[in-house]
Amino acid sequence: MSRTRGRLLPVLAASFAMSGVGACGGDDTTTTDDGGVDGTHDADTAFDADAEVDEGPDADADEGADADADADADVDEGTDADADTDEGADADADAGPPVPPSWGTPVPLGADPATDPQAAIDDAGNATVVFERDSGGFESVWALRYEVSSSAFGASVLLETDDTRYAASPDVGMDGAGTAVAIWAMTRTGSPTSGTDLYASERPAAGAWTSPAGIEAESSNTLYGFLGAGRGGSAIAVWVGGRHVSAARFVVGDGWQTEVVLRPAGTASVVYPRVALNDAGDAVAVWTENDGGRTIWSSRFSAAGGTWTAAERLDTIDTADAQYPRPALAADGTALVVWEQDDAAGRASVWANRFDVTGGAWVGAAVVESETRHADRPVLAMDGTGNATCAWVHDLSRLWAVRWDAGTRSWGAPAELATGVASSSDFTDHDRLNIASDSAGNVTVLFETGTGDGLASVRFDAASAAWTTPVAVLVGRGDLRTRSFAMNAAGVALLAWTEDGGSGSRLWAVRLE
Secondary structure (H helix, E strand, O other): OEOOOOOOOOOOOOEEOOOOOOOOOOOOOOOOEOOOOOOEOOOOHHHOOOHHHHHOOOOOOOEOOOOOOOHHHHOOOOOOOOOOOOOOOOOOOOOOOOOOOOEOOOEEOOOOOOEEEEEEEOOOOOEEEEEEEEEOOEEEEEEEEEEOOOOEEOOOEEOOOOOOOOEEEEEEEEOOOOOEEEEEEEEOOOOOOOOEEEEEEEEOOOOOOOOOEEOOOOOOOEEEEEEEEOOOOEEEEEEEEOOEEEEEEEEOOOEEOOOEEEEOOOOOEEEEEEEEEOOOOOEEEEEEEEOOOEEEEEEEEEOOOOEEOOOEEOOOOOOOOEEEEEEEEOOOOOEEEEEEEEOOOOOEEEEEEEEEOOOOEEOOOEEOOOOOOOEEEEEEEEOOOOOEEEEEEEOOOEEEEEEEEOOOOEEOOOEEEEEOEOOHHHOOOOOOEEEEEOOOOOEEEEEEEOOOOOEEEEEEEOOOOEEOOOEEEEOOOOOEEEEEEEEOOOOOEEEEEEEEOOOOEEEEEEEEO
8 A cells, every 4th residue: 555755755645535435545545545545655765864764665555535426427328319209308218327437548648757646536527646756856746737627637837846955755635626735745955864844735626736835843754644635625644753653634724733643752663654534524544563563553533523532553463463554434433444464374364443433442353354375465445335345465466355344344255356466576666456436336446467567457336236357457558657546436537657658757647437
């Protein structure tokens, strides 16, 4: 669940995405992760003296984006073919089942060379992509906007204008009404070793980007961060500064609130922060602590009370490392968190814990899948009704998934979705999987094919309650690099990625609608 953030700065991940969509990125992308929740990224040790920076997340995210609208927006209801009857044309008479979305034609965005693109999309299908590029020897952060009205991307815009400092690790999100928030890390001076802070800029649906502003209350060298948001216009950034975990809340019209420390600095290093919100603005944040062994921790935020709970540990086995947590949050406050955890033999399985609203407590960690194969980096997406999907790669070559039923409050049987998934060598700087869900419960999972030069998707169809056959998204593209996947409530999505263009990384995008 991570993405590699800039080549020069420590990791900063963010996703201002739609509620209910897995981003374990989405993005995510519930991301997205990665993606897109789309999440977290490999840190550059040149920017921080803390030795723990090497434990930065590998690129999981997702992000995927959360969503809660009508998934029938893509249905072509047609008209009644019998124009001669007194009834006239009946728009609904011949309407068949909803038409699944399809992938469009990839387009170059003309902002090369570019790295680390992150995408977000609003309810209307307008989208924003932020990315990093080298501007005169200094890394800088740029943005592109896609307008549904013109069916095209506009010109790229420079978000930070200080050419004497390094800026990298950008992320972006959009609420349902189209307000975009971008976030990135920037050095304090022109030296790449001077330490870094979080900066942000916002753009209303019909306006311009604001001047960059720092969102940290203290100077503590940002290492890893993630930002999630609901469709209603609130967002929460969670990041690692030194050895503590902090959060700050953004509300459209009010701006950023003061930083809150969720986990004071201690002996443990902290990595892999993630956060998920519902439309009411409630949130659940998760992270991994390493103090001789890796453990999963969480804190919950109440929008009504404006407070965070004390940090709680979610895993229970002291002798087995747990890492790569992915959260999701339902409208009623039910939270799900999945993660990867080793057994005594070093084989990783997928585990989960659930916060029960009725009981007001976490119910306890439990194994989600019990295959004898190694399960790698699970991702998570939740729909508008609280049902969820967890996907992962078995033995670095086989794609599996399992469904959570909100009604029965239970996990189903894991199912194998595809074989020939790219091996670990193909995932040095970006997500293994991207996952996202629309409000009706349709789920899309993106994965690289075993040839390493292509991308495929597989879809859970909510109407038939079945997984479809995988379809090719990109074929023979060469060296695919970082990517971000964002989906809105109606199931319209945008995939942005970079690939080797010979003279540098080229920035591309393709829509799913």
